[in-house]
Amino acid sequence: MRTPPPRADGRRRPGRVVAAALAAALAVSGVLASTGPAAASPDANPASSQPGGNPHQVLGVTPVTEVGSFGQQVTKVVVEYAAQVDGGALSPQMFRVEDSGYNFRFDPASELGNLVDRPIADVYTTDDPARLLERDRPERRGRYVVLELADDPAGGWTVITSLCPTFLCSVRVNPDQLTQVTQLDDVVGPRGTVVSAAAPETPHRITEESIDREVDQFVRGSLETTSGELLYDYRLPEHYNPHRRYPLVVALPGHGMGYDGQNRGVQLASDMLALAWTQEEWIGTHQDVIVVAPQNRRIGKAAEGAQVVELVEDFTERFAVDRRRVYATSVSYGSQLMWEAFSTRPDLFAGGLLTGGFPGEADEFAPIAAAEVPMWITHGTGDHLLPVANARASYEKLVAAYEARGLSKKRIDRLARWTEYGDDAFTLPDRHLAAAPTLEDPAILRWLLAQRG
Structure with a gap:
């Protein structure tokens, strides 16, 4: 199978998409060109919206997207906490990321709500998610945890069918991308204090605008x-x-x-x-x-x-x-x-x-x-x-x-x-x-x- 050109960091770009029905594929041939903020997660606590609030709380979730040969996909997720996180104590097993498995090219819209697991390949901290606009892995001490997702075409596509005024459809960026993160274990700070307690039953949805290094330019x-x-x-x-x-x-x-x-x-x-x-x-x-x-x-x-x-x-x-x-x-x-x-x-x-x-x-x-x-x-x-x-x-x-x-x-x-x-x-x-x-x-x-x- 032919693979896309390697990225600057050596990883292969995610392949994008599958065969479409006539309406979908003529409708596109082919986003989150930049997703709008989704509704806050059900457990959102207004008191924790700024650093210094309840430390046992995820403050925000930012999707990071990348466009490849077949379209745009969520490739990283940034989780914000109230205090600095010990990056050395993190592991991919501490989190679960899920997203819609729906692909407008071949799935009916009724499949949009069906979530699939997105394997996590790497995890590290940074001090500002905006650094991802310049570097693939801007690892720094900070209160933001970056979950880098495995290169996998299953899940996280950002396009949905928009309108079908005739037998031809159009598409749009999903304004309510279903990406969600669950914290399965305690996240601790540099001195071992708990920054956020495990909450394996509490998924956190997107709260912030997406980041896309190329589209955003x-x-x-x-x-x-x-x-x-x-x-x-x-x-x-x-x-x-x-x-x-x-x-x-x-x-x-x-x-x-x-x-x-x-x-x-x-x-x-x-x-x-x-x-x-x-x-x-x-x-x-x-x-x-x-x-x-x-x-x-x-x-x-x-x-x-x-x-x-x-x-x-x-x-x-x-x-x-x-x-x-x-x-x-x-x-x-x-x-x-x-x-x-x-x-x-x-x-x-x-x-x-x-x-x-x-x-x-x-x-x-x-x-x-x-x-x-x-x-x-x-x-x-x-x-x-x-x-x-x-x-x-x-x-x-x-x-x-x-x-x-x-x-x-x-x-x-x-x-x-x-x-x-x-x-x-x-x-x-x-x-x-x-x-x-x-x-x-x-x-x-x-x-x-x-x-x-």
């Missing part, structure tokens, strides 16, 4: 276009310099991540489509990139494609974008917007990475070929939603458009690429999400970033 924005307001999220390089020029990657997500009125920002946490480009371990090289992830209302291919064009034009005017290095990448429905934008304004784009997508239309291949915009199309052989034969036919039509212009085979092979993934290329059996094995290959990402308009 994105900034929300909106643009008034000729077709109405377009919502988007973007991220500038850490040391952004307006006097430099940076490549721009436009991430076009699946149908279900379009804005439905209540799922703002879900396109970031659905998969690695937007986040891969800012992480060296995913792109395989240090490269500062501007990323923008539009969240179109689903108003139709032509209108949404035009909005993408307007967004690119806006970003190239407002930010230090290298106009010769504007790229697009897509999942499922997002391919429709790529075909539309590339065929109507090929002058704007230096290349595209189209994964698990819809076929192009007859009049779209010639303009792309005339402008010689490089495209790499990938698809899963076992895609149960969009037949691989249609995607392969689009690649062949694109090649034919180049042949009609008299280009050599060598030149065509540089401009039009095709990769078909067998079932064994997917770490979890959602064969529709060709973005997973595609983005797990740094060579493909580097290929896109090497293109010049």
